[in-house]
Amino acid sequence: MRSYWLKKKQSFIVGPKSPLSWLILFLISLLALAAVLNNSSSSSSSSSVGSSAHRTAESLIYTNYRRIKEQAAADYLDLRAVSSGGARQRELGLCGKERENFVPCHNVSANSMSGFREGKEFDRHCEVSRGTQRCLVRPPKEYKIPLRWPSGRDVIWSANVKLTKDQFLSSGSMTKRLMLLEENQIAFHSEDGLIFNGVKDYARQLAEMIGLGSDTELPQAGVRNILDINCGFGSFGAHLLSLKIMAVCIASYEATGSQVQLCLERGLPAIIGNFIARQLPYPSLSYDMVHCAQCGIMWDEHDGMSLIEVDRVLKPGGYFVLTSPTSRPQGSSREKKRIMSNPMEGLTQQLCWTLLAQQEESFVWQKTADVDCYASRKQHTIELCKGEDTRSYYRPLVPCISGTSSKRWIAIQNRSSESDLSSAELKIHGVQPEEFFEDLQYWRSAVKNYWSLLTPLIFSDHPKRPGDEDPLPPYNMIRNVMDMSANYGGLNAALLEEKKAVWVMNVVPSRASNALPLILDRGFAGVMHDWCEPFPTYPRTYDMLHADGLLSHLSAERCSTIDLFLEMDRILRPEGWVILSDTVGAIEMARMLATQVRWEARIIDLLNGSDQRLLVCQKPFVKK
Numbered sequence: 001m002r003s004y005w006l007k008k009k010q011s012f013i014v015g016p017k018s019p020l021s022w023l024i025l026f027l028i029s030l031l032a033l034a035a036v037l038n039n040s041s042s043s044s045s046s047s048s049v050g051s052s053a054h055r056t057a058e059s060l061i062y063t064n065y066r067r068i069k070e071q072a073a074a075d076y077l078d079l080r081a082v083s084s085g086g087a088r089q090r091e092l093g094l095c096g097k098e099r100e101n102f103v104p105c106h107n108v109s110a111n112s113m114s115g116f117r118e119g120k121e122f123d124r125h126c127e128v129s130r131g132t133q134r135c136l137v138r139p140p141k142e143y144k145i146p147l148r149w150p151s152g153r154d155v156i157w158s159a160n161v162k163l164t165k166d167q168f169l170s171s172g173s174m175t176k177r178l179m180l181l182e183e184n185q186i187a188f189h190s191e192d193g194l195i196f197n198g199v200k201d202y203a204r205q206l207a208e209m210i211g212l213g214s215d216t217e218l219p220q221a222g223v224r225n226i227l228d229i230n231c232g233f234g235s236f237g238a239h240l241l242s243l244k245i246m247a248v249c250i251a252s253y254e255a256t257g258s259q260v261q262l263c264l265e266r267g268l269p270a271i272i273g274n275f276i277a278r279q280l281p282y283p284s285l286s287y288d289m290v291h292c293a294q295c296g297i298m299w300d301e302h303d304g305m306s307l308i309e310v311d312r313v314l315k316p317g318g319y320f321v322l323t324s325p326t327s328r329p330q331g332s333s334r335e336k337k338r339i340m341s342n343p344m345e346g347l348t349q350q351l352c353w354t355l356l357a358q359q360e361e362s363f364v365w366q367k368t369a370d371v372d373c374y375a376s377r378k379q380h381t382i383e384l385c386k387g388e389d390t391r392s393y394y395r396p397l398v399p400c401i402s403g404t405s406s407k408r409w410i411a412i413q414n415r416s417s418e419s420d421l422s423s424a425e426l427k428i429h430g431v432q433p434e435e436f437f438e439d440l441q442y443w444r445s446a447v448k449n450y451w452s453l454l455t456p457l458i459f460s461d462h463p464k465r466p467g468d469e470d471p472l473p474p475y476n477m478i479r480n481v482m483d484m485s486a487n488y489g490g491l492n493a494a495l496l497e498e499k500k501a502v503w504v505m506n507v508v509p510s511r512a513s514n515a516l517p518l519i520l521d522r523g524f525a526g527v528m529h530d531w532c533e534p535f536p537t538y539p540r541t542y543d544m545l546h547a548d549g550l551l552s553h554l555s556a557e558r559c560s561t562i563d564l565f566l567e568m569d570r571i572l573r574p575e576g577w578v579i580l581s582d583t584v585g586a587i588e589m590a591r592m593l594a595t596q597v598r599w600e601a602r603i604i605d606l607l608n609g610s611d612q613r614l615l616v617c618q619k620p621f622v623k624k
Contacts, residue, residue, distance in 0.1 A: 092566070092596050094622070095135040101162045101261075102137055102570070103272070104129050104534035106253040119276045122252055124394065126533045134562070136597060137539045137570045138622060142184065145575060145621070149267050149479045149501045153238055155187050156265045160540070163257045188233055188266065199239045206321060209357035209364045218245060222412030223288045224523035227313065230295035234263035234270065241268070246503070247291075248525050250280065253536075264541040267479040269503050269525045272536035275306040278396055281528045284389040284403035286313045286520045288412045293323040304347040305397045308382065311351045312389070312402040317369040317411035320353065323362040350382040351401065369411035371404050393510045393528050408517060419493055419522040429518040436488060443490035447498055450546075453616050454478070454577055459600040476501035478543035478577065485509055485550040486526065489519040505542075507535075509550070511557060532559035539570050544577040551586035565593045574621035579614065587613040598622065 095102065105126040112121045114128050142159035146152045203215040212221055226247040228237050237247035249270035251259040263270035273280050275297060290310050299307045299322070310320055348355065352368035374384055385400040403409060407428045416422050420440070423433045454473045479502055483491045486506035495502050506526035508516040519526040529535055531554055545568055554564060568578065578599065580590055587603055594601035594617050604614040 090596065091598050093135050094138045095133070097138070099135075099137055100140050101255075101539060103253060103536075103538055104132065104567075104570075105536070106272070108253075108255065123274065123276045123278065124253075124272070124536060129534075134566060136566070136622075139540060139574055141623075143540070143574070144184075146265060146267075146479075146573070148474075148476045150476075152479065153188075153266050153268070155185055156262075158184055158186050161258070161261050161265050162255075163262070188235060188238075199235050202236070203239055203243075205359060206362065206364065209359060209362065210319060210366070211356075216243060218243060219417060222317065222415055222417075223319070224417070225287055225520065225525070226289040226291055227287045229290065229292045229297065231259055231263060231270070232293070233259070234266055234268040236291070236293065237263065237268050238266070241503070246523055246525055250274075252276075258538060261538040261541070264480060264538065267503075269505065270537075271505070271527060272538075275309055275397070278394045279309060279392045279398070280313060281393055282313050282520070282526075283392055283514075283517050283528075284312050285315045285406060285408050286517070287318065288315055289319045289321065290314055291321045293321075300344050300347060303399060304344075304382075305399060307344070307347050307351070308399060308401070309397055311353075311367065312392075312398075314367050315412050316367060316371075316403075316409055317413050318367050319356075320365045320367070321362065322365075346381075350377065350379065352377070369413075371409055374401065374404060391510070391514055391528070393530065408521070415521070419489075419496070419524065421518070421522060425521065426518075429515070429521075431488070431515075431518065439488050439490045440493060443494040444497065447491065447494040447500075450579055451498070451500070453579070453604070453614075454544075456600075456618065458602050458616060459618065475499060478502060480542045480573075481505070481544045481546065482507060482542045482571075484531065484545060484547035485512065485553065486515070486519060487513075487548070488515050489522055489524045489526065491546060492519075492524050493522070502544075507531075509553060512553060531564060532557060534567050535571060537571055540573045542571050542576065543573055544579070545572055546579045548581045551580065551582045551590055555586065561589065562593055562596070565590075565597050569597045569599075569619060572619050574619055576619050578617040578619070580617075581612060581614050584611045584613055587615045590615050 105124045105128075106122075107125075107129050108121050110128050111123070111125050114125070116123070116125065140159050142157075144157040144160065146157065146160065147155055200215070207213070207215040207218055210221070212218065224245060226237075226240060226245060228234075228247050228249045230251045231237055231247075231249035234249055237249055240247040246269065249260060249263045249268065250273040251270070252274040253272050254260075260270040260272050290313065297306055299310075314320060348365055352370075352373040353365040354368070356364045356366050358364075383400045384404050385398060385402045388406050389402045410428075416425060421429075421436075426433050426436050452472055454477060475498075478500075481491075481495070481502045482505045483489075484507050486492070486504075486508055489504070489506045492504035492506055495504065503525060506516075506519045506524055507529050508514060508519070508526065510528050510530040514528070516526050516528050531550065551561065554561060572578065578594075580587065582590070591601050591603055594615065597619075599617040599619050601615060601617045604616060606612055606614065
C-alpha cells in the first residue's frame with residue numbers, strides 16, 4: 001500500500017558530524033550491541049526464562065541492529081554531502097535592487113532588440129533571456145510578510161507590489177475599488193465599483209442572463225472553473241471563490257501595476273499570459289466560462305484569432321462573457337445589441353456560439369454542445385482542426401476550431417459537480433478508478449503528515465514533530481500553494497478535504513504524462529509548464545512549493561537543478577516552505593542546493609524500506 005510509510009514514525013537526518021562525534025557514535029553503537037548480546041545470552045541460559053523470552057531477545061537484537069544500520073546510512077549521507085559539497089555549498093549572492101520584481105522571459109527591451117514587434121515584445125521569450133546572472137532575488141526594503149487569509153484578501157502591504165501610491169491615485173476608475181488605509185497598506189473593497197452596483201450584483205446579473213436564479217446556482221449549472229482575462233484587482237474572482245468556483249486570472253506581463261502580482265498578493269489564483277501570438281498553456285476544452293470585463297482585447301481583429309483561442313479552451317456548453325462599459329453605445333436597447341454584436345456576429349456564428357442575452361454593456365454567448373452544428377454552418381470560413389489538442393505549450397495560435405474529435409466533448413451541464421470524477425469520466429482520461437482513488441487515499445494521509453512538518457521545530461538542534469502539547473500549524477498558515485508535479489491533483493483535493501485555507505496551482509511538467517485535462521475537469525487550477533524554463537509569475541507569489549519525483553524527472557531531462565532552485569527561490573515568499581519527495585540521491589543533492597540558496601533544510605527518512613526521502617525547507621526572510 002502506497003501510504004504504508006505514513007503510518008510509521010518519521011525520523012530526521014541531522015547535519016554534518018565532527019570526527020569526534022563519529023568516534024563516540026561508533027563506541028556507543030558497539031556498547032549497545034554488546035549489551036544486547038549479553039542480555040540475550042543471559043536470558044537464554046536462565047532456567048526461569050522460556051522460549052518466549054528467547055524470541056524477545058532475538059527481536060531486541062534485530063531491532064537494535066536495524067536502528068544502528070539506519071543511523072549508519074543516515075550518517076553516510078551526511079559524510080557524502082560534506083565531502084562532495086565543498087565549494088559548491090557556497091551561498092549564492094543577492095541580486096541588485098533592480099531585480100526585485102524580476103520576471104525571466106519577459107525582458108521587453110531585450111525582446112525588442114531581438115526583433116519582436118507588434119506587441120510580441122510583451123510576450124514570453126525565454127530564448128532571449130538565457131544566460132542571466134545566477135543570484136537570489138531579494139525582497140524590497142519595506143517588504144512585509146502578507147496577512148493571513150482571509151484578511152490578506154482585503155488588505156495588502158503596498159511595498160510588496162510594484163505599484164506606487166501615485167499610480168493608484170492616477171488610475172481613474174480603479175481607485176473606486178480600493179482605499180489607502182495607511183501609508184503602507186492598500187485595502188480592496190469587493191463591493192465597490194467593479195461594474196454596475198458591485199461584484200455581487202454583477203455576478204447575480206450574469207447568472208440571470210444564462211437562465212439561473214442566483215450566482216449561487218452557477219456550480220449546479222456546470223460552471224466550476226472560470227478564466228478571467230485581464231482581471232483588474234481580482235475582486236470578481238474573489239467573490240467567485242466564496243461560491244466555490246475556481247476563477248483564474250490571466251493577464252499580460254506588466255513592468256508596473258501588474259494585475260497578476262496584485263491578485264497573487266491577495267491570495268487569488270493568477271498567471272501571466274496573453275493572446276498575442278501563441279496558445280495559452282492549456283489543452284482544449286479546459287474552462288466552463290471565459291470572462292472579459294474591460295479586458296482591452298479587440299476580439300474581431302486578426303481574423304478573430306484571439307476569439308478562436310477562447311473557443312479552443314472553452315468547454316462544450318460553456319459561456320463567454322464580454323462586458324465593455326467604455327464602448328457603451330447610445331440609443332435603444334435593440335440598437336445597442338445591433339451595434340455591439342455586429343463586429344463579432346459573423347465570428348460567433350462560425351464558432352457555433354449563441355448569443356443568450358445582452359443587458360446594458362454585458363453580453364453572454366454560449367458555445368454549442370452539439371458537435372454536428374459545425375457541419376450545418378452555411379459558411380465554413382473557420383475550418384475544424386485535424387487531430388486532438390491535449391498538449392498545448394505556447395504553440396502558435398491556430399485559425400481552426402479545436403476539440404471536436406475529443407472524447408472529452410461533454411456538455412458542462414452533464415458533468416460531475418464534484419472534484420471526484422465518476423468512473424465513466426475517469427475512463428475517458430484513461431485512468432482506472434482504483435488507481436485514482438488509491439492516489440487520493442495516499443495524499444489524504446500525506447497531507448496530515450506534511451502539515452505537521454510546517455514548523456521551525458524541525459530545524460532545531462533537537463528536531464521533533466509537534467507533540468500533543470504543541471498545536472499544529474493553523475489552517476490558514478499558507479494560502480498560495482504550487483504543486484510542481486501534480487499528477488492527478490491529489491494534493492489539492494486532500495488539502496481541500498482537510499479544510500485548509502489554500503488554493504493550489506497544479507503544474508503538469510510538459511514532458512510528463514499529461515493529466516492536466518483531468519485536473520481541469522476536477523475544477524482545479526492547473527497549467528502545463530516546462531521546468532527547464534522559469535515559471536510565468538512574479539517574485540514572492542507562493543507560500544509553499546511541493547514536488548513529488550520532479551528532481552529525478554528533470555535529471556533525466558538534463559535540466560539545470562541549480563537554476564530550478566533559483567527559480568523556486570524567486571517565486572517563494574520569505575518564510576515560505578518547500579517539500580520535496582524523491583530518491584535518496586536526488587534529495588541528497590537537493591539539500592546541498594538548498595544550502596546554496598540559503599534555505600533551512602532537513603531530510604526526513606520515511607523508514608519504510610524504500611529509497612524515498614523527504615526534504616523540508618524554509619526560505620529565510622533576508623533583510624538587506
